[in-house]
Structures are given as C-alpha cells and as structure tokens.
Amino acid sequence: MTRTPAPNSPSSSSLSSSSPPSPLPVPSRSxxxxxxxxxxxxxxxxxxxxxxxxxxxxxxxxxxxxxxxxxxxxxxxxxxxxxxxxxxxxxxxxxxxxxxxxxxxxxxxxxxxxxxxxxxxxxxxxxxxxxxxxxxxxxxxxxxxxxxxxxxxxxxxxxxxxxxxxxxxxxxxxxxxxxxxxxxxxxxxxxxxxxxxxxxxxxxxxxxERQRDLILADEQVAEAVGTLVAGVRDVVACGAEEQARETLGRRVEAQALAARRLATxxxxxxxxxxxxxxxxxxxxxxxxxxxxxxxxxxxxxxxxxxxxxxxxxxxxxxxxxxxxxxxxxxxxxxxxxxxxAVDGPATQRPGPGTRQSGPATPQSGPGTRQAGKPAPAPAPETDRPHAAPPDSHRLSLRSVSFGYGARTQPLIRTQPLIRGLDLVVDEGDHVAVVGPSGIGKSTLAGLMTGMLAPDSGEIRLAGAPTAGRSGQELARSRVLIPQEAYVFAGTVHDNLAYLRPGASAAELDDAVAALGLEPLIGRLGGYPARISAAGLSAGERQQIALARAYLSPAPLVVLDEATCHLDPAAEAQAEEAFARRPGSLVVVAHRISSALRARSVLLMDGTDVLHGSHDELLRRSALYRDLVGHWQEPPPDPGDPEETPSAPGEPGSARRPVRASPPRSRS
The missing domain is CATH 1.20.1560.10 (ABC transporter type 1, transmembrane domain)
Structure with a gap:
C-alpha cells in the first residue's frame, strides 16, 4: 500500500451510499x-x-x-x-x-x-x-x-x-x-x-462543430485536473509528477488548439x-x-x-x-x-437528510490479513454485554484492493492504496484503526460502510454484498461519522433524532447523558431550540453528530476521527459510551488512547496490515511501538490513594484518559 490519504469524507454526520447500478436513460428529444x-x-x-x-x-x-x-x-x-x-x-x-x-x-x-x-x-x-x-x-x-x-x-x-x-x-x-x-x-x-x-x-x-470541440476540450481538461487532484498523493509517491505534467499539458494544448480553430x-x-x-x-x-x-x-x-x-x-x-x-x-x-442528462423533468430529489444518513453494518470478531499473510490470532474477549456475534451482522472484506490512483487511469499509473485486504468484524467488536497520517484509514472506513466501492474483492455487510445495495438498505446497518460533522438548520431535536425519528424524550436524555452533552444542550436552549452549523464550534458539531449516531438503530458505528475536535476526556467518554452501546464499534483513531480502549487494534503501516491486541502489536510492530512511545499515562494524583500508575497496555490503562507528552505523532 502506498501512503496516500483518502480525500476527506463529505461533511455530514452520516452518509448513505449510492443506489444500485442501472442502465442509463437515453434522451428521446432531438x-x-x-x-x-x-x-x-x-x-x-x-x-x-x-x-x-x-x-x-x-x-x-x-x-x-x-x-x-x-x-x-x-x-x-x-x-x-x-x-x-x-x-x-x-x-x-x-x-x-x-x-x-x-x-x-x-x-x-x-x-x-x-x-x-x-x-x-x-x-x-x-x-x-x-x-x-x-x-x-x-x-x-x-x-x-x-x-x-x-x-x-x-x-x-x-x-x-x-x-x-x-x-x-x-x-x-x-x-x-x-x-x-x-x-x-x-x-x-x-x-x-x-x-x-x-x-x-x-x-x-x-x-x-468547432464550438463543440472547444467545449469538449474544456471538459477533458476539467476531467484530467479532477482525476489528478484525486490521486495527487499517489502521483507524488510514485514519482510521476513529470508524467502528470505532460499529460495535463497535452490536454491544455488541445484546448488551446480548439480555441484557435474556432477563432479562425x-x-x-x-x-x-x-x-x-x-x-x-x-x-x-x-x-x-x-x-x-x-x-x-x-x-x-x-x-x-x-x-x-x-x-x-x-x-x-x-x-x-x-x-x-x-x-x-x-x-x-x-x-x-x-x-x-436525464430526459424530461428531474425526478423528485432527496432532501438534506438523504445526503447524510448512513449507518453502517454491525460487525464483530476481527480477523484480518493482507494478501498472502496468515491471519493473526483473534483478539481477547472483553467485558461487552453483547459479545455473542450473530453472523447476520458480520462485516467481512475479502481480498479487497482499492487505490485512488486507479481513477487517474490512463493518465497516471500508480499502486493501490489497499491491496488484497481480508478483514472480519463480528457483532460486539470494538476495533481501533491506527497508522501514520495519510496511510488510508479513512479510505478503509469508506470501504467498510459502502461509501467507496473496491477496485477488486468483495465486501459483505449483514450477510449481503455492499455492491448494488441502496443507501437506505445500508443505512439500516451502519452509521459513519466523518471528521467534519454535519449539522443542518433545524431544532436540536431534529438533529439528534434524525436517524431515529420516533425517539422518545427518555431516549434522547439517555444519549445526551451517556455522551456528557447536558451542558451543551442546556446552553443551546434545550431540544426545541433552533440551531445552525454557523453558530456551533467544530467540537460542538461533532458532539451533536455523535449523539445522532448513538441514537441510530444501526448495529455498527464507524467513527472516522469523529472526535478530533474534542479534548481527550470528552473523547474517552464518547468512545466508552459507544463501546457500551449494543452493536459494534470501529474507531479511526485520532489519538493512540483510542487503541488502548479498544478490544483489538488494526495497524496500517503502508506495506502490511496487522491486527491484534494492544500487547500483541507492541511485541510484533516497531511502528506501533513508535506510535505508542509518544504517549504516556498522566501522573497519579498524590491526593488519591487508589490512583496507581500503569503503563500503556497494562490492565486499567484502557479506560483512563491518555495524555500526550508531547503529541509528536497522531494516527
């Protein structure tokens, strides 16, 4: 895998995938x-x-x-x-x-x-x-x-x-x-x-005809620029800058020639x-x-x-x-x-909600390997109230490969970002995905939730392939919260209960209490108060999105750095609340402390994928030891006789806030 980052996920608290492929309509009008x-x-x-x-x-x-x-x-x-x-x-x-x-x-x-x-x-x-x-x-x-x-x-x-x-x-x-x-x-x-x-x-x-040639040349330039921008990290990683420059230069020259021919x-x-x-x-x-x-x-x-x-x-x-x-x-x-274009008047288009909702399938039981690699031993069980994993809620990736550089073909040839990945997440699992910045963690989150389609391999969610399933079908199984959380204009209640319209006041209260949002909801004026994204900070938007996902009936929650604007204590409270919530949890870690709270850790290092417990990865991976080495437990409170220090990975460390000293590296 090359160390090419995925583009940022759309700024919505949850995203629904596209509808199944269908033949294109042919306009009947001349x-x-x-x-x-x-x-x-x-x-x-x-x-x-x-x-x-x-x-x-x-x-x-x-x-x-x-x-x-x-x-x-x-x-x-x-x-x-x-x-x-x-x-x-x-x-x-x-x-x-x-x-x-x-x-x-x-x-x-x-x-x-x-x-x-x-x-x-x-x-x-x-x-x-x-x-x-x-x-x-x-x-x-x-x-x-x-x-x-x-x-x-x-x-x-x-x-x-x-x-x-x-x-x-x-x-x-x-x-x-x-x-x-x-x-x-x-x-x-x-x-x-x-x-x-x-x-x-x-x-x-x-x-x-010559005006048409010019418009097509304009489109080709826009297409070339778009594909190259989407794969810019792949281009740099593969040293293909000169090839990209020449390819785009030919498109620009063709555009200029079309303009000159029209001018004559x-x-x-x-x-x-x-x-x-x-x-x-x-x-x-x-x-x-x-x-x-x-x-x-x-x-x-x-x-x-x-x-x-x-x-x-x-x-x-x-x-x-x-x-x-x-x-x-x-x-x-x-x-x-x-x-x-589609012939005739446009059909009814979805409102703001369809662009955002998108729960993801519950998954459990991590089992992963890169192509040709033996699967690591399963992670040890933790005390989860829903540890029994029904196959109906399993998420599995089989021989999955994906690369943004593939979308620049035939402009630029690059290596895939994810190559031959096998992964199983069963009901009740809590998996943290860690790795250097730009390694493909958000890409993996998009593949898990059906937001991205693999170039090869198969992804099955709740027993069925994600390919060809509508966003509404996927929304019943999984919810994805990206880094830039989406808050739409409306009331606090509308935002919180969007994925569960029939949520009762008690359910709203439970979610707010679990995530520690009482001060925020009170400051906003309660559930009937109207809000807009412009009036909230980035962290407050993330808290609203977290509560929305918590209330969702989807068995699987994927947090793609969804707590990056929260302080470590608020982040820990949010992840622990989701860990107690029935279903499965996958966290693309913003801080290594997320890995300490998880049942198992998925490490992406650019050439391989390792999966195991925190202690196993400390023994097996120099990269993981390097990532963990930049973090340490906070010193014990001298006034608390029950407080005892514990090193990362030891019992008791997974449920306590972790402090950077200093945070030189973030996954």
Whole structure:
C-alpha cells in the first residue's frame, strides 16, 4: 500500500451510499425538439411577447418614413419647421419602442428561468446516475455541465430569443417601410441583405462543430485536473509528477488548439455583416442619381439609407453576433447536456437528510490479513454485554484492493492504496484503526460502510454484498461519522433524532447523558431550540453528530476521527459510551488512547496490515511501538490513594484518559 490519504469524507454526520447500478436513460428529444421545450404551454406569454414586439419595432418602421417626409415636405420644400416637426415624431416612436423593450424582458424571464431550473435537475440526476452505473465520476464533468454549460444555455437561449425576435420584427418593419418608399430601393437593398444572411447560414454549422470541440476540450481538461487532484498523493509517491505534467499539458494544448480553430471562423461574421449591412448603403448612394431620374425622391433615398443604417444593419448585427456567439454556445452546450442528462423533468430529489444518513453494518470478531499473510490470532474477549456475534451482522472484506490512483487511469499509473485486504468484524467488536497520517484509514472506513466501492474483492455487510445495495438498505446497518460533522438548520431535536425519528424524550436524555452533552444542550436552549452549523464550534458539531449516531438503530458505528475536535476526556467518554452501546464499534483513531480502549487494534503501516491486541502489536510492530512511545499515562494524583500508575497496555490503562507528552505523532 502506498501512503496516500483518502480525500476527506463529505461533511455530514452520516452518509448513505449510492443506489444500485442501472442502465442509463437515453434522451428521446432531438435538439430541435429541445429548443421548443421552453415555449410549450406558454401561449399567453407568447401572445403578449408578440404584441410588445410589434410596439418595440415601431421605431424601425417610422425612422425611414419620417426622414423621407422631413426632407421632401420640409427641408427640400423650404419649410424647416415642418421638417423638424416630422423628425420630432421620431422621439415619440423611440419612446414607444423603449417601453415595448421594457415589457419584453419579464416575459422572457417567464420562458427561460423555468427551463434553466429543469435543466439543472436533469443534469444533476444524469450525472449521479452515470456515476452510480459506473459510467464515470459524477464530480468533474458533471459539475462543469452544471455550473458552466447550464448557465451557458440559460444566457444563450435568452440571447437567442431576443436576437431572433428582434431581427424578425425589425427586418419586417424595415422592409415594409422600404416597399412603401419605393419598390426600386427595396430591390437594391434586399439582394445583398439576403446574401449576407445566406453566407452566415452556410458556415454556422462548421462554427457549431468547432464550438463543440472547444467545449469538449474544456471538459477533458476539467476531467484530467479532477482525476489528478484525486490521486495527487499517489502521483507524488510514485514519482510521476513529470508524467502528470505532460499529460495535463497535452490536454491544455488541445484546448488551446480548439480555441484557435474556432477563432479562425469568427471573421465570417464580419464578412456577412459587411455584405448584408454595408453593401446596401453603397448601392443606394451610388445609384442615387439613377433613382431620382426614375421618380424616386431625394427624401425616399435618404429614408432608405436611414432604414439600412438604423434598422437593417443593427438587426443583422444582432443576428450574426447572437447566432455566431451565444447561439453556437447554446446549440453545442445543449447538445452536450442532452447526451448526459436525464430526459424530461428531474425526478423528485432527496432532501438534506438523504445526503447524510448512513449507518453502517454491525460487525464483530476481527480477523484480518493482507494478501498472502496468515491471519493473526483473534483478539481477547472483553467485558461487552453483547459479545455473542450473530453472523447476520458480520462485516467481512475479502481480498479487497482499492487505490485512488486507479481513477487517474490512463493518465497516471500508480499502486493501490489497499491491496488484497481480508478483514472480519463480528457483532460486539470494538476495533481501533491506527497508522501514520495519510496511510488510508479513512479510505478503509469508506470501504467498510459502502461509501467507496473496491477496485477488486468483495465486501459483505449483514450477510449481503455492499455492491448494488441502496443507501437506505445500508443505512439500516451502519452509521459513519466523518471528521467534519454535519449539522443542518433545524431544532436540536431534529438533529439528534434524525436517524431515529420516533425517539422518545427518555431516549434522547439517555444519549445526551451517556455522551456528557447536558451542558451543551442546556446552553443551546434545550431540544426545541433552533440551531445552525454557523453558530456551533467544530467540537460542538461533532458532539451533536455523535449523539445522532448513538441514537441510530444501526448495529455498527464507524467513527472516522469523529472526535478530533474534542479534548481527550470528552473523547474517552464518547468512545466508552459507544463501546457500551449494543452493536459494534470501529474507531479511526485520532489519538493512540483510542487503541488502548479498544478490544483489538488494526495497524496500517503502508506495506502490511496487522491486527491484534494492544500487547500483541507492541511485541510484533516497531511502528506501533513508535506510535505508542509518544504517549504516556498522566501522573497519579498524590491526593488519591487508589490512583496507581500503569503503563500503556497494562490492565486499567484502557479506560483512563491518555495524555500526550508531547503529541509528536497522531494516527
């Protein structure tokens, strides 16, 4: 085993494992159908949007007409005040258009925001289902789709609706205005406008493919970074830093290449805009003498130029920039989401509790060996009221191997963290897991409770494999308390009784008394008082989580450094309370004193796993002697004639607080 630490457990007082693998759902909607989803069932909103869009398009229709009349019947006829009057009407049209725009945005929000919420649910559920079904991790690319691509779809869809709507209404208003001015000017403006739109339409597909390549490259970089971070200790332990750097560097270079390839097509937008937006102006100005000779007034020519500059050109720019920018991102991101998300509205998702609860199976009778090693003798019995071990509550690990470095494949090849481990924990056992920091103790706790799936081997809990069992099934058998305990907003009673909703007041009192929490509960205001994690210290959160686990009906409790923020006396009281509780106890030791209180000790040293009593490990392991050597019993109280000193491992030492002198090493 390499000395690679497991990542910190999620910050919850108990965690439920995932549901059994299942085939992934295949989205049935096409991209075109998906683009229409936000519009379905919103007829009233669409009608109002249409009407206000007509109001918004008023300036696009009026500008050319008013300019033509101001020139022909005003300035050209020697009546400047009349010309100014016609131009003054443009202000009223602009005001009306602005009011229409103001009414459009709330209607747009009624379309886009519900769609965004639906996408978030589908992405989350899809990512979790893919992870549970073994189709990849849920964290890196799933988070990228949630935080980046869903927001990209939201913003891009809103921009697309606004851009296309404005283009259609503005172009329609301007073309009608040009037709009313003169069919000749419409004939000059319409062909280059259509040519610009057609050129852009021909290349939009290629641009979409390159935008997709860029998004996939972004995902691959995020995936590579996530896997390397998860296995960073393995990478360092194996001396694979240079290989990791080269691998990640190739992903970053591929991302940069995709960005450059997309950038080479961006000038097409400028070309389309020049063809459809500026060429009509040149044609109108160049043919002005010919137009006037054929009955087109000077005012009509000026009005046509105004239509092109003030209406057609901005509308075309909006379309080109919208579809060429946000539209491309929308199509590509939405397609990518549809490839991985669950089709249709997200199913009902669990509340805060399902993320936390997770009792673990009761286990007893430690028997362990590393692959190829003989099993040590069973630990001596201690005075436990529930020492009879029914097989129905046994936890067994058979030839279990696990390594975080395996998750970096094929990026980095590393050795497994746990290799060929055999372990049996029977009902009534009290096992302490010790070893140097980063050796894999939290990883073993995660494997025991079904929070982690082994790379090979089998883990059986309460007579059945943990693989394929739902979190609710596992929750009835085991509870895991990680180092960072979870306290949710609610009452003290809600937090304590979460894993046993029907707990009576007497049961709550017994748990609080057993763990010595009376002062804390009193300070908080009793069971009905509302609390939040922000108002509690780290140690107080751990005490709440300990009481919650104590009340759980689960036969097995796994404490993964769950008392690290408590003082030694409070830690000893908590562990002794759990030791008296019916069921089994596995303690990932924060202090070596936890090993002195346990029936047996599991020592992880990076190359082997030893299991036995405290005295046996003192004889067999130099590492254990080194760990214990940094701790000693407190000196006896001279005023207490019954107090006698005893060395670690001797009778009487397992139930008394142990003091560091100094705590140079913690397991």
């Amino acid at each position: 991209l075109r159908q998906e683009l229409g989803v936000p519009l379905r069932g919103r007829t009233r909103v669409l009608v109002r949007l249409f009407l206000w869009s007509l109001v918004e398009a008023l300036p696009a229709f009026l500008t050319g007409q008013l300019v033509a009349r101001a020139v022909d019947s005003g300035f050209a006829a020697g009546r400047p005040w009349a010309g100014l009057g016609w131009l003054g009407l443009m202000g009223a049209g602009i005001f009306a258009g602005s009011w229409g725009t103001r009414q459009v945005y709330p209607l747009l929000a009624q379309i886009v925001e519900p769609y965004r919420d639906d996408l978030v649910g589908r992405v989350v559920e899809g990512a979790l289902r893919r992870a549970v079904a073994g189709h990849g991790p849920a964290g890196t690319s799933g988070v990228s789709r949630l935080t980046q691509q869903v927001e990209m779809v939201r913003e891009s869809y809103a921009g697309l609706v606004m851009g296309v709507r404005r283009f259609v209404f503005t172009i329609a208003a301007a073309l009608i205005g040009l037709l009313l001015l003169s069919p000749l000017v419409l004939a000059l403006v319409l062909p280059p406008l259509l040519a610009g739109v057609l050129l852009f339409a021909l290349l939009i597909g290629r641009m979409a 097509l961006m000038p097409v937008r400028t070309l389309a805009l020049a063809l459809g937006g500026w060429l009509p102006v040149l044609l109108l100005l160049g043919t002005a003498p010919w137009l006037t000779r054929n009955g087109v007034s000077s005012g009509a020519v000026m009005g046509a130029v105004t239509y092109v500059l003030q209406s057609l050109q901005p509308a075309l720019r909006t379309l080109v920039q919208g579809l060429g920018g946000s539209g491309l991102r929308l199509v590509v991101a939405l397609r990518r989401i549809l490839e991985t």
